[in-house]
Amino acid sequence: MVAPSAPGKVTGRAPAIKLWLTTATTSLGNHSDRLNAINIFPVPDGDTGTNLYSTVAAAAAALQDENHDDLGAYLSVAATAAMENARGNSGTLVAVILAALAESLEGVDRLTAQTLALALDRATVKAWAALSEPVAGTMLSVLDSTATTVRSVAAGLDESGQSLKIALEDMVSAAVEAVRETESQLQALQAAHVVDSGGVGLLLLLDALRAAVLGEELDPDLLAGLSGYNVDHPHIHQVGDPVEGYEVMCSIDLSALDAATLRYELDRAGDSVIMSAVKTLDEEAQLYRWRVHVHVADKELALAAIDKVGTAENLIISDLCTHESA
Structure with missing residues (x-):
């Protein structure tokens, strides 16, 4: 501590x-x-x-x-x-x-x-x-x-x-x-x-x-009594069928319009879509740097949508089941 x-x-x-x-x-x-x-x-x-x-x-x-x-x-x-x-x-x-x-x-x-x-x-x-x-x-x-x-x-x-x-x-x-x-x-x-x-x-x-x-x-007692939080409770996520699919994350420079287009395509390709502007690159041109996150069954669909609008940086693709890089 x-x-x-x-x-x-x-x-x-x-x-x-x-x-x-x-x-x-x-x-x-x-x-x-x-x-x-x-x-x-x-x-x-x-x-x-x-x-x-x-x-x-x-x-x-x-x-x-x-x-x-x-x-x-x-x-x-x-x-x-x-x-x-x-x-x-x-x-x-x-x-x-x-x-x-x-x-x-x-x-x-x-x-x-x-x-x-x-x-x-x-x-x-x-x-x-x-x-x-x-x-x-x-x-x-x-x-x-x-x-x-x-x-x-x-x-x-x-x-x-x-x-x-x-x-x-x-x-x-x-x-x-x-x-x-x-x-x-x-x-x-x-x-x-x-x-x-x-x-x-x-x-x-x-x-x-x-x-x-x-x-x-x-506060040492902050989490006392929360359901599932005792150390002797099981790892709940290990119960049930394995998770299939991929988590795709990247940073990308896009205009507000292209970002909206990418969000639409990612919504079609998968779920858990999160897009947020990291910083403003050119306010007049409405150009921003974005962080992108999505869960997809087919990672190629997400990558194609990303490549269509810009160049991905800090790209991370993980298997949702094993957490290994795909």
């Missing part, structure tokens, strides 16, 4: 962001096996913990030599690294969330209850929009509930450190409850008696933010 640098001191400044992602990387690494074990949605491929750890670790590593007062600029570096190295549905969504936080906090040098609320609201909009077919009972629901709670709480608070403490603590409490509710929101989770793996991963990320900003430790 990464110990906070200033125990008990509330700081919403940039150094807390570096500590947040470093702490989150450690936390996700510690919990990756159990996150993999309960990963059954959207496909039971048992890699959510691994993907989240890899993605957040890339974000944290990108900040090691960075020094910004602007929270948005600082987070933008982390978000770009996360997006370019995003793995799986969960990793890609976390990268989208980091990018949205960066956009909202541009020009902000200190986190407050109010700026946190605005950032979480933006993250919710961006994350839901990134998926072609967003589903409740997932990381999205946890993010949505969290943002709603913080928005409501922040409306009655001032911009003090104590108010930020209240908002962060309520944020984590809301996330815990939202994670518990995922079990009843998705039939696959209810049948397996587990909560959503991606939702738990987001909860760990949010608790790491709370700990880093408040100068506190991670």
Whole structure:
């Protein structure tokens, strides 16, 4: 566990962001096996913990030599690294969330209850929009509930450190409850008696933010009582038929129109389509760098659709059953 640098001191400044992602990387690494074990949605491929750890670790590593007062600029570096190295549905969504936080906090040098609320609201909009077919009972629901709670709480608070403490603590409490509710929101989770793996991963990320900003430790009892989360529970994703198909991920430079065309073709070819802009390359020409994710039965269909509109970079093709590169 990464110990906070200033125990008990509330700081919403940039150094807390570096500590947040470093702490989150450690936390996700510690919990990756159990996150993999309960990963059954959207496909039971048992890699959510691994993907989240890899993605957040890339974000944290990108900040090691960075020094910004602007929270948005600082987070933008982390978000770009996360997006370019995003793995799986969960990793890609976390990268989208980091990018949205960066956009909202541009020009902000200190986190407050109010700026946190605005950032979480933006993250919710961006994350839901990134998926072609967003589903409740997932990381999205946890993010949505969290943002709603913080928005409501922040409306009655001032911009003090104590108010930020209240908002962060309520944020984590809301996330815990939202994670518990995922079990009843998705039939696959209810049948397996587990909560959503991606939702738990987001909860760990949010608790790491709370700990880093408040100068506190991670909550050791955060996940107590979550369905399927005891270490003696089985690896749920190993029950049932093997997953067939491929996960295709890449980065690509496209205009907004070409990106819409690619999303349409990928929706036809497979499912679990996620597309989000990494950064703006040419605002006037509406040219952006995108991170693309899709599950397909035939990887050649996805590759053909990608090749039709541009050149794929950071291309990763994995067998959903074995996780080996295809």
